[in-house]
Amino acid sequence: MRPSSLALQDRLLPGVSRTFALTIPQLPMALRPAITNAYLLCRIADTVEDSTAMAPDDKDAHYQRLLAGLNDVSAARKFSEALLDTGLIQDPLERDLIDQTPGVLRAFGELPVDQQAALQHCVTTMCQGMADFERLKDPYGLEDSGCLRDYCYVAAGCVGEMLTRLFAGIHPRIHEQREEFRRLSLAFGQGLQMTNILKDVWDDRQRGICWLPRDVFEARGIDLTQTQNWQDHPGYRDGIRFLVAVAHHHLRLAQDYTLRIPASEVGIRRFCSWSIGMALATLRKIADNPGYTASGEVKISRRRLGLIVATNNLSVGNDTRLRGVFRLSRYRLPCVQEQEIGPLLAGHDGNI
Template identity: 25%
Template sequence: MNQVDDPRTNSRTITKQSGSNFYYAFLFLPKPKREALYAVYAFCRLSDDLVDETTAGANPADALTRWRRTLDTAIEDGVDSPVMNAVGRAARQFHIPKVYFEELLNGMEMDLARARYGTFEELYLYCYRVASIVGLICIEIFGYTNPLTKTYAEQLGIAFQLTNILRDVRVDAQRGRIYLPQDDLRRFGYSEEELLAGRYNHAFTELMRFQCERAHDFFRAASAALTAEDERSLLAAEIMRAIYYRLLLRIEAQRYDVFHGDITIGKPRKLLLAGGLWLRSALSPRPQPH
């Protein structure tokens, strides 16, 4: 990847070019927070690429180990990596615990070690590491006062990752990965062979209906943990929640057929959601201190 000298520009470019939902959520933030979040997203994107997009003959485990060492140095000082320099700056500026970044890499490493999950409890750990941890990093940048906001970030992260998993069943299967828990496949009588072959049938729709309801549960749990005093500072997270929730509704509206065609939310719709929530936040009265 071509890296420019300014780490903030580099991180911003990676985030924008990815087409990620995160980009639209960050648009209305003050510049220092926006640039820090671009750095975090770019770190996540590049870490994921080390696992998923390795070149022939490359060893992703070795690459991840080197990336960890670069992170260690970047948090304390500067390194020869624009993105890592931006991550280190963000971590120091917003007092983000280093263990969050390490745990995120532990989640990426799970993709190297396993391609199946026996139970939802096993999958939960993966989702926590690759998504909830991102939420916990983000709220340090957003700012918050109520400790319950950490529960909000964790639950919302699980909801996001489950939605991603449901949307990407076909793409993951093409990589030989199945994130839907094995015991759920057995419960609904849908085989691993059918999933890998992209078989769309009644058993699959019932399996997906169950998985979507589980994702709804986590969206509801996140909403229940959102406190009035932190709602304004969590506007970016709420924009992401709105986009991901509509993605989940889109999966349901297409009768769970994720094998044929892509399920996405268009850019105009994302901008409309982001702008609408920003306007509502700007016009709403600020909560009064007790």
């Protein structure tokens, strides 16, 4: 990738994600440009999804223009101009990202062909899946657990698959076990996405969106379409604890994924273990206070983040120490048996 493209990516990344601006530099140099580019492309797609005032057909048109830009850099400017012309992108950092999309897509075209293929599959899956889910959005949640599982795949599971392809491209041992890594990557993505959904449930509701599966709560005596003040209902709080347990189950598989990565790949292990540690710490705060009504109530502190980073950095090069850190990170979290998870078990129905 050209120095000017690297510089553009490095400038844009901290503005749209402080977390990834911390974790991506931990990766081997051979992966950093591609994974930075992938995150920026996913964030560009998210900017379309987050525009709640935009009609589903209009969003679909923006997604298609973005996908066209993967193969034709001249089409990228059409995407930027059309999206900015809606007047719906108000955040200055997001406007800058959309304005610079042609440069991000130009950088994509400078990646090795095999890395381009992995990114293109991921971004295509995400854009097409988000377009489908746009028509299922509801302030009272998704219809059932299967819908949540499939949403987690298009929002995060496909990212796990992409990262696995990129990791396998630089390490023979990961390549040899790529199918097992791919299976675990779906759980990894779902665990992280479920954590984000739970953390942001009240912020999302203010935007007229809810990703909670209604069947989980109906089984506990609460109809999300009819009940006011969900947080006051015992069945709602029990449903939240169940979803925490399901996310916890998937993050345990994410820990298995991380331990399968050769200990010599300290950077990749850091990249994975930091995100798992932050997610588990968030789940613990949610489990301790399932009646929370704002994301700020369950957000982890900077001090906790620093502790997560420090303990993982001390242990990633040694399997025994890393297993110990992982056990401590799961302490006192709600658990669920795999057979109780049902349609929420990681994966997708193949129709996405």
